[in-house]
């Protein structure tokens with residue numbers, strides 16, 4: 432059984448201005464224990480895929496299975512944590528009520544509901560506002576409430592549609608740390624983001640879609656390891672051939688993998704300090720090249 436299994440998913444939105452093919456035969460799967468970043472430009476079809484997985488939309492063709500069950504069955508969602516893009520929470524409720532009702536809906540009862548909700552409101556940094564009404568909370572606080580609601584389930588699968596949106600830099604770091612912890616404890620993570628660095632640090636694998644079609648699917652480590660050129664930066668008083676000044680006493684150069692040992696030895700010889708050696712192309716480069724090729 433797979434956590435997520437999508438086969439030939441197709442969805443057309445009919446509109447007066449013309450039909451929009453939001454998904455055009457998308458297939459992929461997510462194994463238990465995987466952490467997958469789902470990326471693509473605005474309008475690529477990410478949220479549409481997730482909405483179909485959670486039964487909020489029906490596909491025109493293809494199949495979507497969540498936890499081994501067809502996604503239109505409510506049973507498929509039991510015990511699965513989900514935070515949609517711009518979560519809508521009843522604004523008469525309080526964060527505590529939202530988290531507690533979510534837990535009850537997923538079968539938790541009694542003390543466990545009280546304990547878990549208190550723990551996760553605290554961990555998401557909104558314990559201080561736990562009993563205020565949602566309508567009086569900021570966007571970031573609402574997002575934190577929705578995240579607390581999903582994490583509190585200690586789900587086998589956690590699906591987050593742009594989990595960092597609406598959060599300040601400190602909030603982003605806190606949520607990234609929680610996602611990392613969840614992943615290290617064996618959780619299955621599937622998240623949409625525009626922040627490619629989050630995929631590089633939080634995912635084992637990424638799936639890229641563009642205009643409703645799957646464009647690339649690869650492990651992050653493989654992508655980075657396949658790079659032939661490495662960017663080397665060092666701090667030193669002496670310039671080495673091939674290196675250009677990067678401000679003050681900083682020097683940088685793109686060095687072929689096979690020339691790396693010599694470059695590092697040269698830096699040492701001139702008493703420089705190597706600052707970093709990083710693959711030149713990143714997920715960002717790949718992303719841009721896919722988008723550019725299709726646009727031209």
Ligand SMILES: Nc1ncnc2c1ncn2[C@@H]1O[C@H](COP(=O)(O)OP(=O)(O)OP(=O)(O)O)[C@@H](O)[C@H]1O
Nearest residue numbers: 444446451453471472473474475476477478479480
């Ligand atoms: N309810 C709808 N009615 C008509 N068109 C829609 C509807 N929902 C989505 N679309 C269109 O389907 C396409 C895919 O949208 P989707 O929201 O899945 O993209 P996305 O990858 O999640 O984008 P973003 O990164 O901006 O959230 C877009 O062209 C969008 O305008």
